[in-house]
Amino acid sequence: MLSEQVQLEMHHQMVRIRRFEETLQQVYMEGKSPAFDIAAGPVPGEMHLAAGQEPVAAGVCLHLRVSDAVTATHRPHHIALAHGMDMQRMMAEIFGKDTGLGHGKGGHMHLFDPATHFGCSGIVAEGMPTAVGHALAFKKQGRDEVAVSFFGEGAANQGAFHESLNLAALWNLGVVFVCEDNAWAISVPKEKATAIANNSDRAAAYGIPGVLIPDNDPVAVYEAAGEAVARARAGRGPTLIEVKTDRLLGHFEGDAQIYRTKDEMETLTQRDALKLYERRLIAAGTLTEDGAGQVWVAAQAEVDAAIEYARQSPYPEPEAALLHVFA
Amino acid sequence: MAVETKRRLLTTSKAIAEGIAQEMERDPAVFVMGEDIGAYGGIFGATEGLLAKFGPERIIDTPISETGFIGAATGAALSGMRPIAELMFVDFFGVCMDQIYNHMAKIHYESGGNVRVPVVVTTAIGGGYGDGAQHSQTLYGTFAHLPGMKIVVPSTPYDAKGLMISAIRDDNPVIYMFDKGVMGLGWMTPNPRATGEVPEEPYTVPIGKADIKRPGRDLTVVTVSLMVHRALDAAEELAAEGIEAEVLDLRSIVPLDREAIVESVRRTRRLLVVDEDYRSFGMTGEVIATVVEGAFDYLDAPPARLALPDVPIPYTRPLEQYVLPSRERIVTAARELVAGR
Numbered sequence: 186m187l188s189e190q191v192q193l194e195m196h197h198q199m200v201r202i203r204r205f206e207e208t209l210q211q212v213y214m215e216g217k218s219p220a221f222d223i224a225a226g227p228v229p230g231e232m233h234l235a236a237g238q239e240p241v242a243a244g245v246c247l248h249l250r251v252s253d254a255v256t257a258t259h260r261p262h263h264i265a266l267a268h269g270m271d272m273q274r275m276m277a278e279i280f281g282k283d284t285g286l287g288h289g290k291g292g293h294m295h296l297f298d299p300a301t302h303f304g305c306s307g308i309v310a311e312g313m314p315t316a317v318g319h320a321l322a323f324k325k326q327g328r329d330e331v332a333v334s335f336f337g338e339g340a341a342n343q344g345a346f347h348e349s350l351n352l353a354a355l356w357n358l359g360v361v362f363v364c365e366d367n368a369w370a371i372s373v374p375k376e377k378a379t380a381i382a383n384n385s386d387r388a389a390a391y392g393i394p395g396v397l398i399p400d401n402d403p404v405a406v407y408e409a410a411g412e413a414v415a416r417a418r419a420g421r422g423p424t425l426i427e428v429k430t431d432r433l434l435g436h437f438e439g440d441a442q443i444y445r446t447k448d449e450m451e452t453l454t455q456r457d458a459l460k461l462y463e464r465r466l467i468a469a470g471t472l473t474e475d476g477a478g479q480v481w482v483a484a485q486a487e488v489d490a491a492i493e494y495a496r497q498s499p500y501p502e503p504e505a506a507l508l509h510v511f512a
Numbered sequence: 513m514a515v516e517t518k519r520r521l522l523t524t525s526k527a528i529a530e531g532i533a534q535e536m537e538r539d540p541a542v543f544v545m546g547e548d549i550g551a552y553g554g555i556f557g558a559t560e561g562l563l564a565k566f567g568p569e570r571i572i573d574t575p576i577s578e579t580g581f582i583g584a585a586t587g588a589a590l591s592g593m594r595p596i597a598e599l600m601f602v603d604f605f606g607v608c609m610d611q612i613y614n615h616m617a618k619i620h621y622e623s624g625g626n627v628r629v630p631v632v633v634t635t636a637i638g639g640g641y642g643d644g645a646q647h648s649q650t651l652y653g654t655f656a657h658l659p660g661m662k663i664v665v666p667s668t669p670y671d672a673k674g675l676m677i678s679a680i681r682d683d684n685p686v687i688y689m690f691d692k693g694v695m696g697l698g699w700m701t702p703n704p705r706a707t708g709e710v711p712e713e714p715y716t717v718p719i720g721k722a723d724i725k726r727p728g729r730d731l732t733v734v735t736v737s738l739m740v741h742r743a744l745d746a747a748e749e750l751a752a753e754g755i756e757a758e759v760l761d762l763r764s765i766v767p768l769d770r771e772a773i774v775e776s777v778r779r780t781r782r783l784l785v786v787d788e789d790y791r792s793f794g795m796t797g798e799v800i801a802t803v804v805e806g807a808f809d810y811l812d813a814p815p816a817r818l819a820l821p822d823v824p825i826p827y828t829r830p831l832e833q834y835v836l837p838s839r840e841r842i843v844t845a846a847r848e849l850v851a852g853r
């Protein structure tokens with residue numbers, strides 16, 4: 186049985202993430218209507234939101250220290266927030282402001298934060314080898330930090346996935362590979378892209394544990410991740426965890442999702458893991474209706490403050506484009 | 513029966529899809545592989561409508577396995593097919609470049625000319641809309657540096673269709689690069705130059721022939737793709753001040769139409785090269801070298817160039833706009849070039 190504190194903290198993290206993503210969804214559309222123009226508004230470019238995938242972030246990251254290394258993908262916000270990234274500097278980066286993590290040079294797919302040892306990439310699967318490298322460094326340094334690599338099920342068909350699993354297994358490194366299977370890679374469904382049903386089965390090819398979490402349940406994720414992280418910290422090698430999760434929104438904002446049916450979208454909304462989890466906590470008496478409401482209000486206030494910070498922050502000077510090519 | 517003379521306007525993306533469709537109807541060996549090219553129609557619309565027309569056997573959505581399916585395109589070509597493989601953004605070439613430049617591009621040469629590799633790799637290039645350092649590059653200079661691939665970079669719907677048909681019929685690997693800004697996509701900043709007249713029947717535009725998109729006497733602006741549009745905008749503004757810029761659209765980087773470049777500069781005596789790719793070791797340097805070799809004695813001023821300074825493309829708008837060539841910057845550079853005329 187998880188402590189009430191852990192259960193509530195997971196709820197809190199999931200709510201923060203949901204409010205972050207849904208509020209950003211609104212902000213992203215500023216300047217992009219009536220006609221959608223991806224280049225317009227305070228937040229240009231592609232925007233990949235992770236509403237629905239909160240259980241993965243909350244369940245895994247609660248086991249981590251900020252000194253543990255995390256690599257994420259083009260869909261990074263939920264992981265970054267759960268791992269403790271400063272929300273204001275993160276939002277400022279998404280707004281392209283000088284106060285952002287990368288002075289506006291990176292944007293939402295390129296959040297780099299030494300304070301939480303976090304990095305992400307817009308190239309599918311390419312965060313995985315980096316995670317292996319983090320763990321290799323920790324081993325050489327005699328530290329018990331771990332590296333966690335998050336990636337989508339689409340990434341598991343890249344060479345980098347297989348090479349990384351093999352390296353981590355071969356060198357007995359403290360990596361936790363977390364596959365967020367939301368069933369879709371943009372418009373391509375998993376069953377049309379992957380020869381087997383469960384990526385966790387692929388762990389067998391590298392002689393490491395493979396764990397399947399079939400239902401987007403934060404508690405199950407928390408328990409599996411606890412074991413995997415402990416194993417990695419103890420120097421007993423990598424684990425592959427696969428979570429069947431849900432992408433409640435489009436691949437990116439502005440995606441008309443012609444490839445998904447209304448039925449599917451309705452099913453996803455009905456089985457919204459955050460809502461289900463909250464109801465469970467309330468039914469168990471761990472959380473009251475009022476208490477839950479307060480979590481949502483506080484999360485919204487935190488997100489609003491981050492957006493305000495980002496809006497008020499200045500843009501970098503144009504000439505700053507020429508800085509930082511080399512150290 | 514009255515002859516239909518109404519002009520038919522298409523966006524560049526629809527012109528490309530039409531070119532592919534017509535070749536697929538003509539030649540059963542042609543098929544398409546790529547990510548999100550089926551139901552989605554390609555992220556940039558280059559395969560829109562093809563799944564409905566040709567079915568999933570010929571319009572194949574692939575896993576995210578670029579090394580695998582782009583390498584497979586080479587293999588299929590070696591065994592008698594004429595595949596088109598889409599690399600969604602050129603920026604992703606890093607994960608599959610070995611299959612492209614060590615295999616697709618070299619086999620014909622290594623075989624002493626005995627083996628042919630008729631593959632078309634389509635890929636999206638270009639920035640300017642805040643997509644950051646991994647989704648905004650053009651990189652045609654990188655590909656052009658490596659022998660064995662033709663590099664096609666259309667700027668208009670008409671050229672796009674004709675060049676696509678030529679690319680598919682070509683017996684060599686062709687890297688067909690479409691700038692997102694020339695495609696006429698409904699979700700990007702509107703660009704009237706991305707829509708144009710396209711004949712319904714199949715036709716070819718030769719690969720390796722530049723095209724004068726606007727004649728002029730005072731300077732030659734050599735460029736490709738979206739920068740052709742910017743250069744044409746700039747030329748209109750310059751014309752109002754009495755400067756007549758000739759805009760030469762290369763249309764392909766490999767083969768490079770050196771004759772057309774030299775011929776134009778010999779007439780205008782001034783050269784400005786405009787490029788959305790990185791400045792060093794790329795297209796601008798190659799064009800200027802060509803002119804120095806072929807028209808040195810004709811030059812009234814040192815050649816000038818506008819290109820991305822050698823930095824990754826920044827996300828935030830003021831920085832991205834600072835590094836990209838623009839109409840304003842072309843106008844300024846052209847004025848400076850002809851000053852003292």
Ligand SMILES: Cc1ncc(C[n+]2csc(CCOP(=O)(O)OP(=O)(O)O)c2C)c(N)n1
Pocket residue numbers: 259260307308309336337338339340341367369370371432436547576578600604607
């Ligand atoms: C190497 C590479 N190929 C293709 C893409 C384009 N792309 C971006 S996200 C994506 C789908 C990724 O699916 P998945 O890994 O399941 O993650 P999800 O988007 O579902 O979170 C694709 C094809 C890319 N960014 N990098």
